[in-house]
Amino acid sequence: MKTTGTRRRAGSAISDKAIILEHVSKAYTAGVPALNDVTLHINKGEFVFIVGDSGSGKSTLIKLLLRELLPTSGRVIVNGTDVVRLRRRQIPKFRRSLGVVFQDFRLLKDRNVYENVAFAQRIIQMPNREIRRNVPSILSTVGLAGKYKARPKQLSGGEQQRVALARALVNKPQILLADEPTGNLDPKNSWDIMNLLEKINNNGTTVLVVTHNREIVNAMQKRVITMKKGIIVSDEEKGGYIDED
Amino acid sequence: MRINTLFYCIWQGIRNIFKNKWFTLASVATISACLFLFGLFYSILTNFQHMVKNAEQGLCVSALLDAGMSDERVAEIRGTLMRRTEVSEVEYVSAADTWAQFAEENNFGDISIFTENPLEDCAHFDIYLSDVSMQPALVSYLESVEGVRKVNQSFLTAQALTGVNAIIGYVSIGIIIILFLVSIFLISNTVSIGISVRKEEIQIMKYIGATDFFTRAPFVIEGMVIGLIGSFLPLIGVYFIYNEAMMYVAKRFPSLSQLLAFLPVETVFTNLIPVCIGLGVGIGFIGSFTTVRKHLSV
CATH class of the missing domain: 3.40.50.300 (P-loop containing nucleotide triphosphate hydrolases)
Known part of the structure; x- marks a missing residue:
């Protein structure tokens, strides 16, 4: 040791x-x-x-x-x-x-990538126009800008974790x-x-x-x-x- | 709270209804089944009560008056009786009317041949009650009135009707309480199973900072809408069954139509609609509110 x-x-x-x-x-x-x-x-x-x-x-x-x-x-x-x-x-x-990321991603399975990330913003009652600006920006940071319509089960493990990361980071x-x-x-x-x-x-x-x-x-x-x-x-x-x- | 957050919660609640089709179906079926039974019992008991009330209204107490009572005194006693709460109607039958009625009932034919009225001392009041259980109080009052020489009452009938009324009251309360408790139990279980499956969803919301209200609101709205749908279906069912039953009895047992005087469906539904909707929405609210609470402590 x-x-x-x-x-x-x-x-x-x-x-x-x-x-x-x-x-x-x-x-x-x-x-x-x-x-x-x-x-x-x-x-x-x-x-x-x-x-x-x-x-x-x-x-x-x-x-x-x-x-x-x-x-x-x-x-x-x-x-x-x-x-x-x-x-x-x-x-x-x-x-x-705090932003939190888990091993099992913990994404809302019935919502697409955009909605999973937007959800964190809705919780803090961010106006819709801000959500429409912030979510694409953070998705582009984690390299998922092109997959915002995909559901979690349509993504690989790495992509799902990046969605979780985007969700954790969107509220800065x-x-x-x-x-x-x-x-x-x-x-x-x-x-x-x-x-x-x-x-x-x-x-x-x-x-x-x-x-x-x-x-x-x-x-x-x-x-x-x-x-x-x-x-x-x-x-x-x-x-x-x-x-x- | 922002208006768009409120709309978001409502939209999520409505969306969940379609998203979790089987859960929605099971919950609606449970609520409908319970409220259908409730609606049937309510209709039957309301009609029973109506029939007993009809029987009560036909029951009267007769107060025989002293012969030769002046019109002023008759009017005075009548006025006093009308002011009593247990009295619904007072009918004065003069000695001449009593004699004419008696003669008619016994087929005496032309009574003008009688020079004297043999029922001269039989002028009386027929007093109808609004509450048959108050008959003893009325009788003892009548016995104390000056000019009333005798009081005739149907004590046994009154007692029987009072008893039936009380039994219907107890049975109604008992059945409604049992059905309500069974409904709460069945619906909470159904809602509980449906929400437990989505426990993870609630946990995720809580981990990322959702308030209890924000987490709970879509589930509660979902529960209330399910309750609303679940209360409409039995109302429609009971409406048709009620009408069919009335028509069947009228057609099949015409001789009973006097005895089985059904309440019009509109009268029954005036109370049944708000009660059923209130129960359905209330049960949906309580069921989802309490079940979600169990999962909120993350």
């Missing part, structure tokens, strides 16, 4: 941080923590990989950031918002500041959370998606990618946080995938 690399500076100003986790623990059943006293700071504009085996706490971490779950203890601050203190009715507005989120975005894709499509994520990051969006893809993690030379059994075992700048053995 590689040794822990450069640790993040815990004392940076909160305003520089996109995500702050302070001593966060989460137990689904008493005594079995999915996350155990995790402290993590991610700066605005960073590109971070979170890696680890199944059961290491990666998905729990994403769910806490989305406020799908509440921590058993500790503080979770996302975009300056203490998510633990959020009231139920404040959650939708909070989530609009400050943070993009990607949970195994290449998990269902072949190597070529995986690289296409990662290149898009890098491009998005270069435009200033904080990108957090949970992945198992060793090749991509090792090649991209980004910050890598490795988790094991609910704790962070390594946090490296320009890190690589740490083998279990």
